[in-house]
Amino acid sequence: xxxxxxxxxSKSFGATTVLTDVALTVEKGEILIVIGPSGSGKTTLxxxxxCLEHPDRGTIVLDGVPFGRGDGPGAWxxxxxxELDAKRGRVGFVFQRFNLFANLTALDNVSIGPRRVLGVPxxxxxxxxxxxxxxxxxxxxxxxxxxxxxxxxxxxVAIARALSMDPLLMLFDEPTSALDPELVDEVLQTMxxxxxxxxxMIVVTHELDFAREVGDRVLFxxxxxxxxxxxxxxxxxxxxxxxxxxxxRRLLRTGAPHxxxxxxxxxxxxxxxxxxx
Amino acid sequence: MxxxxxxxxxxxxxxxGAVYTVQxxxxxxxxGLVLGWMLGLxxxxxxxxxxxxxxxxxxxxxxxxLLVQIFLIYFGLPTxxxxxxxxxxxxxxxxxxxxxxxxxxxRAGIESIxxxxxxxxxxxxxxxxxTLVFILVPQTIRRVIPPLTNELITLTKSSSLLSAIAxxxxxxxxxxxxxRTFAPFEIYAAVAVFYLxxxxxxxxxSALLERRVFVNY
Numbered sequence: 312x313x314x315x316x317x318x319x320x321s322k323s324f325g326a327t328t329v330l331t332d333v334a335l336t337v338e339k340g341e342i343l344i345v346i347g348p349s350g351s352g353k354t355t356l357x358x359x360x361x362c363l364e365h366p367d368r369g370t371i372v373l374d375g376v377p378f379g380r381g382d383g384p385g386a387w388x389x390x391x392x393x394e395l396d397a398k399r400g401r402v403g404f405v406f407q408r409f410n411l412f413a414n415l416t417a418l419d420n421v422s423i424g425p426r427r428v429l430g431v432p433x434x435x436x437x438x439x440x441x442x443x444x445x446x447x448x449x450x451x452x453x454x455x456x457x458x459x460x461x462x463x464x465x466x467x468v469a470i471a472r473a474l475s476m477d478p479l480l481m482l483f484d485e486p487t488s489a490l491d492p493e494l495v496d497e498v499l500q501t502m503x504x505x506x507x508x509x510x511x512m513i514v515v516t517h518e519l520d521f522a523r524e525v526g527d528r529v530l531f532x533x534x535x536x537x538x539x540x541x542x543x544x545x546x547x548x549x550x551x552x553x554x555x556x557x558x559x560r561r562l563l564r565t566g567a568p569h570x571x572x573x574x575x576x577x578x579x580x581x582x583x584x585x586x587x588x
Numbered sequence: 589m590x591x592x593x594x595x596x597x598x599x600x601x602x603x604x605g606a607v608y609t610v611q612x613x614x615x616x617x618x619x620g621l622v623l624g625w626m627l628g629l630x631x632x633x634x635x636x637x638x639x640x641x642x643x644x645x646x647x648x649x650x651x652x653x654l655l656v657q658i659f660l661i662y663f664g665l666p667t668x669x670x671x672x673x674x675x676x677x678x679x680x681x682x683x684x685x686x687x688x689x690x691x692x693x694x695r696a697g698i699e700s701i702x703x704x705x706x707x708x709x710x711x712x713x714x715x716x717x718x719t720l721v722f723i724l725v726p727q728t729i730r731r732v733i734p735p736l737t738n739e740l741i742t743l744t745k746s747s748s749l750l751s752a753i754a755x756x757x758x759x760x761x762x763x764x765x766x767x768r769t770f771a772p773f774e775i776y777a778a779v780a781v782f783y784l785x786x787x788x789x790x791x792x793x794s795a796l797l798e799r800r801v802f803v804n805y
Contacts, residue, residue, distance in 0.1 A: 361711060363710065392715065392716070393715070396715050397713060399712075399713045400713025401713075404708075404711040406711075410702070410705060410708035412705060412709070414726040423714075423722060424714070427722060428713040428718075472708075472712065473711070476712050
């Protein structure tokens, strides 16, 4: 059975339509890569799956349990707060900008979820994360505050925090695009490790090599719709749609495609420089 | 000319007044902190009518002079059959007033925290209340120490207005001495120095708090 099933998902912000009738399913253990230009709705799609944004209409079913109430064309309504919180905890979310809790150490960032949400006793909640941090190579940083960690380390702690809730599914929203180039690899390495462990993942990313290597399936989104879908080697080597081709050409030419909010990276001319892995 | 002897002689009496000023201020600060945080948290809550109450309260406190608020409580309430002694009228008026300003500081402090903190907390299943208690409030406390210190200094100095309802705090003690000695310059200068010392102590305490208790983030 599919871990995640999304149907007829639509979302507008005021007059701007961001997602139009999006449907997707993710099988257990599958790694789904989502690519697409800026403003194509990738991030909003992830945020809707996590109910950080409320969809206007559509169905989201996680492991057989509907997320919110809405049927096909009917308007979507959120679950009552308690139910929503409980369901959210079963999906891990990794943000572009890490969003580690600034007032807590790495260890506390990773133990606060089990402790406060899952009700694990304090003593136990503090003993479970160290192995988790250790597995991700973060043991020596357990007592540090986020401000004392590099971007790559912060993002790995953020991944550990999401994992601490023992999620059914992990969502990654451009996890490496706020990082300095030399810090990208350690995060991708952590994600590879996670993928090998059998975790189900949806990854919005522009790291094509990573996508090709780890992804089971690629979605290309543009204008709030899924334009093309297929195995990575198909989509990347022989894209059927002109829009996909144009996007991939742009991505390969300039490396970092579009981060208006990020530090400006000068367009690179050497395509080989983009192939990080 | 400037009579230092007079100042030295009045120190014990002024010191008694200063003790009253500290008492009234500390009580009002505690009252104001409790009510101010409650109002500030209510002001960022999702409950619309609670937010409206907090907003209306802040508007009233900011929009009317403290002296009028003191008079309302000390002279106005007895009309309704509520008689509160001058000392406690002063504590209540100062506390209510300070709460209005502290509520704004707390509200602004919470709203200044990156939305990503809330989203991350919600994303691991924390409720909005847990997010507030474990994530937002701890980060807010550190951020609002400087503006809250300002507010507490203002409150301490504003307690001099209680001389108008004959609370025997520092300013009123000074006035009492002046009524006897006719030496306003010397005595008010001495009173001013007393306030300076009190405020310096407050600033120092707050700086220590900021450095010691909330270290790194």
